[in-house]
Amino acid sequence: MSQLEIRDLWASIDGETILKGVNLVVPKGEVHALMGPNGAGKSTLGKILAGDPEYTVERGEILLDGENILELSPDERARKGLFLAFQYPVEVPGVTIANFLRLALQAKLGREVGVAEFWTKVKKALEILDWDEGYLSRYLNEGFSGGEKKRNEILQLLVLEPTYAVLDETDSGLDIDALKVVARGVNAMRGPNFGALVITHYQRILNYIQPDKVHVMMDGRVVATGGPELALELEAKGYEWLREKVKEGA
Amino acid sequence: MSELDIRQIGEEYRWHFIDEIRPVFKAEKGLTRRVIEAISYHKGEPEWMLKFRLRALEIFQKKPMPTWGPDLSGLDLDNLVYYVKPAEVRDAKSWDEVPEEIRRTYERLGIPEAERKVLAGVGAQYDSEMVYHRVREELERQGVIFVAIEEGMKKYEDLFKEYFAKVVPPEDNKFAALNSAAWSGGSFVYVPPGVKVELPLQAYFRVNTPEFGQFERTLIIVDEGAEVHYIEGCTAPMYSTESLHTGVIEIVVKRGARSRYTTIQNWSTNMYNLVTQRALVYGEAYHEWVDGNLGSKVTMKYPSSYLLEPGARSEILSIAFAKTGQHQDTGGKLILAAPHTSGTIVSKSISKGEGRASYRGLVKVMEGARHAKVNVECDALLIDPESRTDTYPYIEIEEESAHVGHEATVSKINDEQIFYLQSRGLEEDEAAALIVRGFIEPIAKELPLEYAVELNKLIELEMEGSVG
Ligand SMILES: Nc1ncnc2c1ncn2[C@@H]1O[C@H](COP(=O)(O)OP(=O)(O)OP(=O)(O)O)[C@@H](O)[C@H]1O
Numbered sequence: 114m115s116q117l118e119i120r121d122l123w124a125s126i127d128g129e130t131i132l133k134g135v136n137l138v139v140p141k142g143e144v145h146a147l148m149g150p151n152g153a154g155k156s157t158l159g160k161i162l163a164g165d166p167e168y169t170v171e172r173g174e175i176l177l178d179g180e181n182i183l184e185l186s187p188d189e190r191a192r193k194g195l196f197l198a199f200q201y202p203v204e205v206p207g208v209t210i211a212n213f214l215r216l217a218l219q220a221k222l223g224r225e226v227g228v229a230e231f232w233t234k235v236k237k238a239l240e241i242l243d244w245d246e247g248y249l250s251r252y253l254n255e256g257f258s259g260g261e262k263k264r265n266e267i268l269q270l271l272v273l274e275p276t277y278a279v280l281d282e283t284d285s286g287l288d289i290d291a292l293k294v295v296a297r298g299v300n301a302m303r304g305p306n307f308g309a310l311v312i313t314h315y316q317r318i319l320n321y322i323q324p325d326k327v328h329v330m331m332d333g334r335v336v337a338t339g340g341p342e343l344a345l346e347l348e349a350k351g352y353e354w355l356r357e358k359v360k361e362g363a
Numbered sequence: 364m365s366e367l368d369i370r371q372i373g374e375e376y377r378w379h380f381i382d383e384i385r386p387v388f389k390a391e392k393g394l395t396r397r398v399i400e401a402i403s404y405h406k407g408e409p410e411w412m413l414k415f416r417l418r419a420l421e422i423f424q425k426k427p428m429p430t431w432g433p434d435l436s437g438l439d440l441d442n443l444v445y446y447v448k449p450a451e452v453r454d455a456k457s458w459d460e461v462p463e464e465i466r467r468t469y470e471r472l473g474i475p476e477a478e479r480k481v482l483a484g485v486g487a488q489y490d491s492e493m494v495y496h497r498v499r500e501e502l503e504r505q506g507v508i509f510v511a512i513e514e515g516m517k518k519y520e521d522l523f524k525e526y527f528a529k530v531v532p533p534e535d536n537k538f539a540a541l542n543s544a545a546w547s548g549g550s551f552v553y554v555p556p557g558v559k560v561e562l563p564l565q566a567y568f569r570v571n572t573p574e575f576g577q578f579e580r581t582l583i584i585v586d587e588g589a590e591v592h593y594i595e596g597c598t599a600p601m602y603s604t605e606s607l608h609t610g611v612i613e614i615v616v617k618r619g620a621r622s623r624y625t626t627i628q629n630w631s632t633n634m635y636n637l638v639t640q641r642a643l644v645y646g647e648a649y650h651e652w653v654d655g656n657l658g659s660k661v662t663m664k665y666p667s668s669y670l671l672e673p674g675a676r677s678e679i680l681s682i683a684f685a686k687t688g689q690h691q692d693t694g695g696k697l698i699l700a701a702p703h704t705s706g707t708i709v710s711k712s713i714s715k716g717e718g719r720a721s722y723r724g725l726v727k728v729m730e731g732a733r734h735a736k737v738n739v740e741c742d743a744l745l746i747d748p749e750s751r752t753d754t755y756p757y758i759e760i761e762e763e764s765a766h767v768g769h770e771a772t773v774s775k776i777n778d779e780q781i782f783y784l785q786s787r788g789l790e791e792d793e794a795a796a797l798i799v800r801g802f803i804e805p806i807a808k809e810l811p812l813e814y815a816v817e818l819n820k821l822i823e824l825e826m827e828g829s830v831g
C-alpha cells in the first residue's frame with residue numbers, strides 16, 4: 114500500500130473534460146517518468162493531485178498510501194507528504210524565500226523550527242543545488258529567470274522532503290548545467306521513502322534521473338507503460354506510432 | 364525585542380480595555396469661549412496663547428466642514444468633551460509619580476519596558492494631558508529637549524514662539540484651527556546642531572473618556588546637522604459613540620539635518636482621526652514620514668513636506684488598512700520649492716470587507732525648482748469583491764525641468780498565489796496573510812521592529828477566515 118495510486122480519474126475544467134480515466138501507480142521508492150504530447154493532460158493531473166480547486170473531479174480516486182485524499186485541501190495534502198513542482202512557479206512579491214520556506218517547513222512538521230535547525234537544512238540543500246545563499250533573501254520567484262524558478266522548486270523539494278513528488282517539466286528551459294543540478298536534487302531525494310513522477314518532454318533528463326518506469330499520456334489517459342527504453346523509442350519515433358497502436362487496440 | 368512585547372502582541376483587543384479613572388477636571392460638552400478659557404486657565408498659560416486660541420476658535424467657526432473627502436456626518440462636534448485633565452500631576456519625570464491607575468495602563472501597553480530597552484525617551488499622554496515625559500540623561504546633557512508642549516511653551520518661550528503655528532497656521536484648514544483653539548498635550552522637541560539621537564523618542568497617546576476630543580500638538584525642531592527619530596503610537600478603548608483625535612504636528616528640519624516621524628495609529632473604530640502633519644525641510648536636509656493607519660473609523664491624514672532650499676529631500680511612506688466600517692483617506696503632499704529638491708511618496712493600502720482606502724496626494728513643483736524630482740507610487744490591494752479603493756493624485760508642475768513619475772496599481776489576492784502557497788503546506792488564511800504581508804513589506808521593513816511584528820500579527824488576525 115506504500116504507493117501513490119490514481120484510479121480511474123476523470124476531471125474537468127470549465128465544462129471541458131480533460132482527464133478521461135487516468136490509472137497510474139507510483140510505488141514508494143521508485144521514480145517514474147510521465148511523457149506525452151502537448152495538451153495531453155499531464156499538468157492537469159499534477160495540479161489535481163495537489164488539489165487545485167479550479168478543477169472538478171468527476172470520478173475516481175487518488176490514494177496516498179491507501180488513503181483517499183480527494184476531499185483534502187491542498188495544504189492538508191502537502192502536510193501528508195505530497196509535493197508538486199510547478200511547471201510555471203508563481204511569483205509572490207515581498208515574501209522572501211527564507212521566510213516562506215521556514216513557514217512551509219513548520220507547517221509540514223507541525224512544530225516550530227528554530228533558526229539553527231532551519232539553516233542547517235537549507236544550507237545542505239543549497240550545496241546540492243550549487244546555489245548562492247543570496248537567493249534566500251530574494252522575494253519568492255519575483256523577477257527570477259525561468260531556470261532560477263525551476264531551481265527554486267527543487268530547493269523547496271529538498272527542504273520540505275515530501276514522500277511523493279510530482280515534477281512538472283522541471284527540466285524545460287534549463288541549460289545543460291542547470292539540468293544536471295536539478296537531476297542531482299532529485300537523486301538526492303531518491304531512496305526507499307520517496308516516490309516521484311517526473312513529467313517531461315525530453316529523454317535528456319532521463320539520462321540523469323534513471324526512471325524505473327515510463328508512462329505515456331494521451332488525450333487524458335495513460336496509454337502505455339514501459340521501461341526506460343520506451344522513452345528512447347518515443348524520442349526516436351515521436352507519438353504518432355503510439356497513437357496508431359492505441360487506436361488499433363481500441 | 365523583549366519576550367514580554369511579543370506575548371502581548373496579537374491580542375487585538377488588548378488595547379480596548381477601559382480604565383477606571385476619575386479625572387480631576389472635565390469640561391462641559393461643546394467648544395465655546397468658556398471652555399477655551401478653562402483650558403487656558405488649567406494650563407496657566409501666558410496671555411498671548413489665550414489670544415491665539417480665541418482667534419483660532421473664530422477661524423474654526425467660520426470655516427465650513429470639508430466635503431471633498433470622507434463622510435464626516437457622524438461627527439457631532441457639539442457633543443464632544445474638549446478637555447479632560449486626568450490628574451493633578453503633569454509631565455512626571457518618573458513613572459512612580461504617575462497616578463497608579465494610569466501607570467498600570469501604560470504598563471499593560473508595555474511602555475516603561477520599551478523605554479528601558481529600545482527608546483531614547485518616552486512621552487505619554489492620557490486624555491488631554493501629558494502625564495509623563497523623560498529623555499535619557501546623556502541626551503539631556505547634550506541639550507536635547509523632549510518635554511510636554513506646555514512645558515516647552517513656558518520654559519523655552521522664545522524658541523517656542525519662533526516656530527509655533529508657523530508651520531501649520533490655524534488658517535490652514537478647519538481642523539488645524541480646531542486644534543489651535545483647543546490644543547492640549549503633545550511634545551516639544553529640540554535637537555541642537557550636530558547632535559544625533561540614535562534611539563527613537565516615542566510618544567504614546569491614549570484616549571479613555573468617551574465622546575471626547577484629543578488635540579495633541581507637537582513641535583519638533585531639528586537643528587543643523589542633527590538627527591532624530593520620533594515615533595507616535597495611539598490607542599483607545601472601544602465605545603459605541605464617536606470620539607475625535609485632531610493633532611497638529613509641526614516639524615522644522617534645518618540645514619543638513621535628518622529626521623523621521625513614524626505614526627502607527629490603531630485607534631478603536633469609533634474614532635475620527637483628522638490630523639495635519641507638516642515638515643519644513645531646508646538645504647540638504649532630509650525628512651521622512653512613515654505613516655501607518657490601521658484603526659479609526661475615518662482617518663484624513665496627508666503628511667506633507669515643504670522642500671524649501673536646494674538639496675532638500677523627503678520621503679513619505681504610507682500604509683493603510685481599511686476594514687468594514689472604516690475609511691482611510693490618506694496619502695501625502697510634497698511641495699518642491701527649490702532647485703535640486705527631490706521626494707518620493709510610496710503608498711500601500713489594503714481594503715477588506717466593505718472597507719475603503721483612498722489615496723489622496725499632492726505633488727507641486729514650483730516655478731524655479733529646477734531639476735526637481737518626484738516619484739509617486741501607490742498600490743492598492745483588494746481582499747473582497749465589495750472592498751473599495753480610489754486614488755486622487757493631484758499634480759501641479761510649474762517648472763519645465765522637473766521629473767515627475769506616477770505609478771498606481773490595484774490588485775486582488777490572486778488564486779494562483781494562494782494555491783501555490785497552500786501546496787507547500789500553508790493553510791488558506793496563512794497563505795492570504797503572507798501575500799498581504801508581502802504586499803506591504805517594502806514599507807513594513809522601515810518600521811521599528813516591534814511595530815513591524817505587531818503589524819504582521821494584526822494582518823494575520825484580520826485575514827483569519829477572510830478567504831474561501
Ligand atoms: N480553463 C480551461 N478550459 C478549457 N480547457 C482547458 C483549460 N485549462 C486547460 N485546458 C486544456 O486542458 C488540456 C490539458 O492541458 P495540460 O496543461 O494538462 O496539458 P499538458 O499535457 O501539461 O501539456 P504541455 O505538455 O503542453 O504542458 C489542454 O488541451 C488545455 O487546453
Ligand SMILES: [Mg+2]
Pocket residue numbers: 155156157200281282
Ligand atoms: Mg504541462
